[in-house]
Amino acid sequence: MCFLVYQFIFINLYIHTMKIKHWIKAFRLRTLPLSVSCILMGFSLASLESSVDYILLSLTITTTVFLQILSNLANDYGDGIKGADKNRKGEQRMVASGLISKKSMFSAVILFSVLSLFSGLALIYFSFDLSTLFYPIVFLILGLFSIWGAIKYTMGKTPYGYIGFGDVFVFVFFGILGVIGSYFLFCGQINPIVFAGAFFCGCLSVSVLNMNNMRDYQSDKIAGKNTVVVNKGLSWARYYQVSLILSAITALSIIYLHTLNHWLLLTLFPVLILLLNIKKVVTFKNNIELDAELKKIALSTFAITLIITLCLV
Numbered sequence: 001m002c003f004l005v006y007q008f009i010f011i012n013l014y015i016h017t018m019k020i021k022h023w024i025k026a027f028r029l030r031t032l033p034l035s036v037s038c039i040l041m042g043f044s045l046a047s048l049e050s051s052v053d054y055i056l057l058s059l060t061i062t063t064t065v066f067l068q069i070l071s072n073l074a075n076d077y078g079d080g081i082k083g084a085d086k087n088r089k090g091e092q093r094m095v096a097s098g099l100i101s102k103k104s105m106f107s108a109v110i111l112f113s114v115l116s117l118f119s120g121l122a123l124i125y126f127s128f129d130l131s132t133l134f135y136p137i138v139f140l141i142l143g144l145f146s147i148w149g150a151i152k153y154t155m156g157k158t159p160y161g162y163i164g165f166g167d168v169f170v171f172v173f174f175g176i177l178g179v180i181g182s183y184f185l186f187c188g189q190i191n192p193i194v195f196a197g198a199f200f201c202g203c204l205s206v207s208v209l210n211m212n213n214m215r216d217y218q219s220d221k222i223a224g225k226n227t228v229v230v231n232k233g234l235s236w237a238r239y240y241q242v243s244l245i246l247s248a249i250t251a252l253s254i255i256y257l258h259t260l261n262h263w264l265l266l267t268l269f270p271v272l273i274l275l276l277n278i279k280k281v282v283t284f285k286n287n288i289e290l291d292a293e294l295k296k297i298a299l300s301t302f303a304i305t306l307i308i309t310l311c312l313v
Contacts, residue, residue, distance in 0.1 A: 026094045026105070028072040030295050033302035034205060035068035036061055038178030040302075041197040044309040045179075046186035048193075048259070052313070053186070056127055060182050063119040063143075070112035071150035075161075077105040078154025082162075083223050109151065116147050127185045139185070142177060149173055162225050166213075167206050175202020193258045200251035204274075204301045207244040208294055210237060211281075215290040241281045245274050252304065263311040270300040270307075 039060050046052055080095025081102060094100035120143035128136045149169055153161040160169060179198040184190060213220065213229040214237050221230050229237040249271060256264045273296055280293055 022094055022099045023108075025092065026073055026076055026100060026108070027069050030298060031072060032065055032068055034208060034298040035064050035174070035178070037301045037305040038174050038198075038201040038205070039064050039182050040305040040309045041201050042179045042182030042194070043186055044305070044312040045191070045194050045197050045255075046183045047313045049187045049189065049191060053126075056123070056185060059119065059123040059126060060185060063116060063123050064178070066112055066116040066119050067146055067150050070109065070116055070147065071153060073105060073108050073112060074151045075154045076100075077102065077109060078156075078159055078161075079223075079225075080105070082154070082225075109155075113147055113151065116150070117143070120146075123185070139181070142181060146173060146177065161227070164226050164228050164231050166209055167228050170205050170209050171202040174205035175199060193255065196251045196254040196258070200248050200255070201301070201305070203244045203248040203251065204297060207241055207248070207277075208297050208301075210241050210244065211277075211290050211293050211297065213237070214241070214281075215287045215294075217287060238281050242278050245278055249274065255308065259312065261311050264308060266307050266311075267304045270303040273297075273300045 039057070043052055043057055043060075076093050076095050080093060083096075092099075095102055095105050120140075124136050124139050124143070127139070130136060149172075152159055153166060153169070160166065175198040179201050180190065180194050183194045183197070210229065213227040214234060216225075216227075217229055217234055217237075220227055228240070232240070252267060252271070256267075277293055277297055280289070284290060
């Protein structure tokens with residue numbers, strides 16, 4: 001009898017452990033450093049103008065992480081029900097593989113939409129004097145737009161990721177809103193140097209998406225997911241990737257020239273990894289080779305922004 005009880009407990013623990021592992025995979029933790037990078041960039045550049053509230057920093061990062069997880073879950077759900085992940089290569093998707101049900105994933109999308117909203121409201125509350133409602137309302141609208149953007153990338157009848165607008169929205173969310181928006185939250189003004197930071201994070205974020213779309217070129221084409229790569233072709237996407245990486249490095253050089261902080265030369269090490277990505281993009285033979293490059297670009301972006309933060313704050 002005791003043996004049966006222990007066996008029952010063990011089986012249930014095993015099932016719950018496997019479910020947790022599946023949800024962790026659905027969160028796609030390797031994408032989170034990229035989303036945090038734009039906040040660190042805004043934070044470090046804002047510190048050049050004034051002291052920064054670390055409560056605001058923690059709330060901004062929390063909101064951004066919730067939005068990124070929301071985007072990942074919505075992407076898993078949207079691509080899963082549309083069949084885009086049926087023949088894809090690389091990291092396994094939870095809905096397409098049947099490891100997480102459509103109903104459970106949809107519920108998780110709702111949960112993280114709510115978490116993103118409440119975290120964003122807390123951020124607005126601590127950021128602004130509510131006696132003047134203009135900026136709180138503006139950032140509330142931007143927050144709702146971000147939640148909509150995270151969901152509509154692959155969900156709904158006309159997801160913008162399926163009609164070639166994914167690159168534009170990624171640049172807007174990770175570059176313009178992520179860097180410039182957080183910069184304004186931290187110091188209440190706009191300095192031209194923040195546009196270089198936005199361009200750096202925006203270009204590298206788009207480069208990660210482009211690598212993802214190059215890897216999934218065949219499966220996206222079959223599923224009718226008309227990404228920029230599907231529309232323009234792999235040859236064009238190679239040159240596009242090179243231009244994105246070089247544009248980001250140019251923006252980083254502008255930040256260095258603006259600050260003249262020689263410790264920023266430490267960013268040359270992760271920049272070297274970005275340059276090696278150019279070599280891989282030009283020479284790869286099999287699309288699956290690009291899967292490892294996604295993590296390299298994301299972590300290199302995070303490393304660069306972390307170095308900038310440690311040097312400037």
